[in-house]
Amino acid sequence: MRRLWITLTYAVFLVLLIAPLVKIFTGSWGDGWSGFADALTRPESLHALMMTGIIVVVVTLLNTLFGVMLALYLVRGTWLGNRLKAFMNSIVDLPFAVSPVIGGLMIVLILGPSSALGTFFEEIGFKVVYALPGMILATLFVTFPLMVREVMPVLQEIGAQQEEAASTLGAYSWYTFWKVTWPSIRWGVIYGVVLTVARSLGEFGAVLVVSGNIMNKTQTATTLVYQDVENFNVSAASSVALVLAAFSVGLLLLMEWAKKRKEVH
Amino acid sequence: MHIEVRGLNKQFGDFQAVNDVNFDIAKGQLIGLLGPSGGGKTSILRMLAGLETPTSGDIIFHGKRVNDLPPQERGIGFVFQNYALFKHMTVYDNVAFGLKVKKAAKDVIRERVMSLLELTGLKGFEHRYPHQLSGGQRQRVAFARALAPQPQLLLLDEPFAAIDAKIRTELRTWLKEMIERLGITSIFVTHDQDEAIEVADEIMIINKGRLEQKGTPWDIYKSPQTQFVASFIGESTIVDQVELLKGFEEAASWPGTKALIRPEYIEIGKRNEFRLPSATVPGIVKHLHFRGSEWMVEVMVGDIKLITYRSLEKDVLQPGQEISVLIHRAYLFNDNDTWIMENKLKEDPMPMHI
Numbered sequence: 001m002r003r004l005w006i007t008l009t010y011a012v013f014l015v016l017l018i019a020p021l022v023k024i025f026t027g028s029w030g031d032g033w034s035g036f037a038d039a040l041t042r043p044e045s046l047h048a049l050m051m052t053g054i055i056v057v058v059v060t061l062l063n064t065l066f067g068v069m070l071a072l073y074l075v076r077g078t079w080l081g082n083r084l085k086a087f088m089n090s091i092v093d094l095p096f097a098v099s100p101v102i103g104g105l106m107i108v109l110i111l112g113p114s115s116a117l118g119t120f121f122e123e124i125g126f127k128v129v130y131a132l133p134g135m136i137l138a139t140l141f142v143t144f145p146l147m148v149r150e151v152m153p154v155l156q157e158i159g160a161q162q163e164e165a166a167s168t169l170g171a172y173s174w175y176t177f178w179k180v181t182w183p184s185i186r187w188g189v190i191y192g193v194v195l196t197v198a199r200s201l202g203e204f205g206a207v208l209v210v211s212g213n214i215m216n217k218t219q220t221a222t223t224l225v226y227q228d229v230e231n232f233n234v235s236a237a238s239s240v241a242l243v244l245a246a247f248s249v250g251l252l253l254l255m256e257w258a259k260k261r262k263e264v265h
Numbered sequence: 266m267h268i269e270v271r272g273l274n275k276q277f278g279d280f281q282a283v284n285d286v287n288f289d290i291a292k293g294q295l296i297g298l299l300g301p302s303g304g305g306k307t308s309i310l311r312m313l314a315g316l317e318t319p320t321s322g323d324i325i326f327h328g329k330r331v332n333d334l335p336p337q338e339r340g341i342g343f344v345f346q347n348y349a350l351f352k353h354m355t356v357y358d359n360v361a362f363g364l365k366v367k368k369a370a371k372d373v374i375r376e377r378v379m380s381l382l383e384l385t386g387l388k389g390f391e392h393r394y395p396h397q398l399s400g401g402q403r404q405r406v407a408f409a410r411a412l413a414p415q416p417q418l419l420l421l422d423e424p425f426a427a428i429d430a431k432i433r434t435e436l437r438t439w440l441k442e443m444i445e446r447l448g449i450t451s452i453f454v455t456h457d458q459d460e461a462i463e464v465a466d467e468i469m470i471i472n473k474g475r476l477e478q479k480g481t482p483w484d485i486y487k488s489p490q491t492q493f494v495a496s497f498i499g500e501s502t503i504v505d506q507v508e509l510l511k512g513f514e515e516a517a518s519w520p521g522t523k524a525l526i527r528p529e530y531i532e533i534g535k536r537n538e539f540r541l542p543s544a545t546v547p548g549i550v551k552h553l554h555f556r557g558s559e560w561m562v563e564v565m566v567g568d569i570k571l572i573t574y575r576s577l578e579k580d581v582l583q584p585g586q587e588i589s590v591l592i593h594r595a596y597l598f599n600d601n602d603t604w605i606m607e608n609k610l611k612e613d614p615m616p617m618h619i
Contacts, residue, residue, distance in 0.1 A: 161345050161347065161349035162349050162350075162351055162352070164316050164336075164343075164345070164349065165343065165345060165349040165350075165351075165410075166351075166362065166366075167315075167316070167335070167336045167337055168314055168315075168316070168336045168337075168339075168341055168342065168343040168411070169342075169362050169363035169366060169410070169411075169413075169414060170337045170338075170363055170366040170367060170414060171337065171362070171363075171366045172337060175366060179351075179362075180351055183353040184352070184353065
């Protein structure tokens with residue numbers, strides 16, 4: 001009986017996790033090396049991978065900066081009332097609860113061409129929806145809780161006393177942050193960065209709604225995979241997917257390492 | 266640094282943590298803030314440091330109001346209850362922190378840090394991290410770190426609370442000597458009366474946010490000004506009907522008056538051991554507790570239970586034994602007043618009985 005359960009568990013693991021990876025791998029190599037290389041060097045592939053790259057970099061930078069700041073204000077800030085803080089704290093999780101597609105839709109509704117704000121931005125020559133800024137905004141919405149949720153517990157655990165000690169020793173907030181707070185939270189931040197990169201690399205729903213999926217303009221790697229599949233171009237889809245999967249596996253390994261360091265410090 | 270505090274108040278929401286506190290501290294004194302937990306001692310200390318803003322009142326250092334100065338500019342050193350050492354820095358970097366902030370020259374920092382480590386007996390530990398140190402060593406690092414920028418005032422929040430009993434007494438003596446040698450004005454918070462009595466030049470008793478009494482440990486013990494102070498310092502038994510005790514019948518003329526009697530106010534023994542047997546009352550030993558260096562004796566005088574100590578050198582008593590009890594004095598209090606009453610029979614060697 002026990003053996004049966006063990007076999008079943010391994011079977012589920014294989015079917016759910018390993019089989020797709022193997023299939024992606026064999027699919028992308030179905031036409032040999034040249035097929036794989038051709039699929040990746042198509043102009044639309046290169047453009048889509050570049051778009052994904054830009055989004056990942058910009059979103060990770062913004063999310064790290066504002067995520068760490070919000071975590072600091074929510075944990076350490078004294079000028080906010082406790083109730084307001086609790087409210088903001090629960091609002092932070094909103095993107096976890098809302099489907100990314102709905103997140104994207106909200107951005108379209110607020111900043112789309114038919115809205116007042118959207119028309120205003122369009123007039124000054126800054127296109128938000130169906131362009132890169134909207135895609136960044138949508139990815140930022142989806143990934144926002146990741147950094148805050150990683151950093152807040154660390155800040156709570158270390159407490160304010162080391163920072164207070166620094167202030168009685170004459171250090172002002174900037175110096176205190178870099179010399180005292182940062183060394184304690186950095187592994188949490190790195191973990192948050194890895195999560196943000198992974199999430200923004202794979203984001204599909206919100207980006208699809210906001211970008212309009214225009215080839216060579218607003219197409220990302222994930223939406224390209226979707227389009228290739230729609231066009232029955234399976235080996236091309238597998239090739240792009242393999243690149244994404246390889247990145248994800250790399251990130252997972254990095255995440256494991258960061259998690260270990262986080263626990264040590 | 267001379268410190269003045271005038272009309273200090275601190276409210277957290279509806280809770281009055283500190284209530285109209287006034288005091289003066291002369292330069293170079295070592296002051297103990299003593300009181301039960303949650304009484305507002307730490308709030309006072311944190312307001313002096315600038316880590317908390319007073320709701321109202323003035324804090325004056327050297328004749329200058331410092332209420333609006335941030336902690337960085339008050340020239341204070343603060344030793345936290347859990348030391349709050351920078352855990353990712355070595356002992357050396359911890360102590361050097363305050364000097365690095367002030368951008369002191371490297372060799373100046375080195376010299377100052379090494380002399381402080383020498384002073385605190387931490388030489389050879391400069392490359393250790395806080396988690397590699399014992400509690401007592403961490404406490405000394407915290408102390409050295411606070412002293413490094415040469416503060417005018419040293420504030421210590423429950424400095425010995427996290428250290429085990431044996432080392433605590435050693436550290437107390439060490440800290441007292443150290444502060445005396447440096448001549449720095451210091452204030453420490455404690456809930457342990459032994460600690461305050463042993464270490465402090467003067468004690469301030471804080472209860473429910475109020476300053477109950479300020480004075481030398483001896484003054485406070487000898488003439489407590491409030492009932493709280495009397496019961497908080499030293500051991501004591503509260504007696505509801507003190508007029509029933511021989512020699513204190515006069516107390517009956519103040520209805521509603523209770524008495525507080527310390528163990529050391531009471532002498533017990535055989536009747537012939539007393540110089541004034543007429544002043545004693547008979548009592549019965551109820552319980553005996555061995556306290557390591559002496560006996561704690563519970564003795565019943567009528568319906569009143571009193572507690573006292575007896576030397577191990579004297580005859581061992583037995584529960585149920587009849588003995589004589591001499592109560593030297595009692596500390597009387599009622600709603601309006603507090604005073605000390607000596608045993609009337611003791612004062613008059615030839616009492617007249619009619």
